[in-house]
Amino acid sequence: MAPSRAAPTALRALRQSHFPNNLSRRSISAYGYEQAKALILPNHGEPKDVLRLHSHSISPPTGDAVTLRFLASPINPADINQIQGVYPTKPTWTTNLGTPDPIAVGGNEGVAEIIAKGSGVSGLQKGDWVIMKRQGFGTWRTHAQTTSSEVVKVDKEGLKPEQVGTVSVNPCTAYRMLNDFGNMKEGDWFMQNGANSGVGRAAIQLAKLWGYKSINIVRKREQGHEDLVRDLKSLGADVVVTDEELRGKGFRDQVKEFTNGGREKIKLALNCVGGPLVNDTAKHLAPGSPVVTYGAMSKQPVQLPMGLLIFKDINFHGFWVSRWADKNPQQKEDCVKEILSLTREGKFQDIPMDPLTWDYDTKQDELVNAVQGTLEGFRSGKGIFKFGNT
């Protein structure tokens, strides 16, 4: 690794001697080389055991290459499963970052700014914001070099990096599930568990915009439960219930009240929790309706309710936004564009976030702890790296 580190170290010394602290480090790219840092893994394992901060330099882009400076990269649960090796999409192993053995960069989602481009690049300018076209890019890094076909330009006008950096996974998942399942029409209902998740909050808001109504299931919080209910209702949730309430005897009658005496139909259920909750939900659906699973947070198995399956034609599907995006790249771009446009108009709110600023001097431990903290679920909002003075 020594040879690849030599140049960056020299550059850093140069920067530290020539530029005052309040100047962006980016001015150094006048020399044409970028000093980059990345959270990498040499093999699968627990994030705290395998992740480390790696420095390398990026040469000036030629041909179809672009150099990116990352602005914001979220820490999604799937990123952690990918590091652990239990996710079907593997990270991209490479020796291109100057390591003797192949490593991969963590993270799959994010937004970056074009800071340099090769002479063969068209359609992208310095200063443009881009998101990643595919899973496995490795977004937990300050800079990257790639080809222009691997990124998708977004209109940054009026948007914050954390809004653009979190649009690809959760909002698109909610968008497609509400569109592609249950043949929903204005006035129809859907139910969802994990309603406070990124997907859940996106689904509440999109449903409201499209005229669908929602029954939202959340865990009972010891503290702040009423605040959470109020929060989800302010996003557009019609009904918020706890899983205990869902299982309660009177719930069927309540559902009848919500749905105008049963004249309005519940035509879709979204599930990211699993366990008995799924059957408790499925029995309120109109005959022929789908239950769409996009997560398994409780790690509890779901038992197929045979009677509902055979006699009520309730059907069970999975949704994985990565597979969908790979099959439908243009639809994915359209989805991103529409969500960002709604965000810009103030009609779509991003989720509560718990950002960690990643500067040039941020230590490995801080970064790794941010990932491990997301895994252990003790964050107050979505974990996201916001890149500062890199």
Added chain:
Amino acid sequence: MAPSRAAPTALRALRQSHFPNNLSRRSISAYGYEQAKALILPNHGEPKDVLRLHSHSISPPTGDAVTLRFLASPINPADINQIQGVYPTKPTWTTNLGTPDPIAVGGNEGVAEIIAKGSGVSGLQKGDWVIMKRQGFGTWRTHAQTTSSEVVKVDKEGLKPEQVGTVSVNPCTAYRMLNDFGNMKEGDWFMQNGANSGVGRAAIQLAKLWGYKSINIVRKREQGHEDLVRDLKSLGADVVVTDEELRGKGFRDQVKEFTNGGREKIKLALNCVGGPLVNDTAKHLAPGSPVVTYGAMSKQPVQLPMGLLIFKDINFHGFWVSRWADKNPQQKEDCVKEILSLTREGKFQDIPMDPLTWDYDTKQDELVNAVQGTLEGFRSGKGIFKFGNT
């Protein structure tokens, strides 16, 4: 009940005095009255506890009415669940058969002959064979009177009553599942458990006719296993395996061999057993494929395989032929017609049967035992009432 029995008893005395034993009792309908017997239930319960044989008389048909003499009525597992009260379709409760309290007639499937019709009936003639249009008709009886719109005429040419009497449920279930799920094309594969069931045998044969290939899962029999395998292969099964073989380590490699190195795809699974077998099967399916459940013979729960659901897009559906038939009456007629036409041409074999002849003098105990025996699974073939000298 006494009044309703008076006339039949008189008629029976008359018949016994006037007609030699080898003459069909039907000649008595010259008097215009039919002496009928039916296996009825006064309420839900175990068949052996609630079923009894009830006699009543049927007056000459007027207007749109037809009088039927049953020829063959199978004993389906669903009929027994219906008697037990655990089936979603309830039997038809009525006092029309001369009982003081409402009773229902058991059985849902069967074939009958028109023996008399009202002056307003068109399109049906004496001697025509008919099947029931709907569930809940009550087919475990010697005679019935109904309106012509409740029955569907079938072309009896070249067919045996037991072939026509068993066409509506099992063969139509197989037919629709192979057609409506998995987007099957010639050369595609499907897997099914319970391959020796009525539906299973029908699916093997239809698949063969349509150019689909099948992997058929059966329980290992202590005796006669090789005969069973030979039997299913003679119907057109490409592969027959036991559930142990399915779970075996080398099965994935075997599947690869069957499917031409994996170039041919397994695009559908049919399930009537439940339990862990379903997951063992689902993992061999091509991404995006459906598992269709039409029964739950093992009474073991099925755990939704979350990884397959989300990442491989395996989806889970139920199929209930009654619901389908109610929604698609014309398609049901077409399906029946096609299966019977294949039967007539010798291309479709009915399943092994264990008939009980139901004559005028057959005792209640014999009939009830035939039903209870189906429930307890100790029959050598499908239980079916074949009506003789009624």
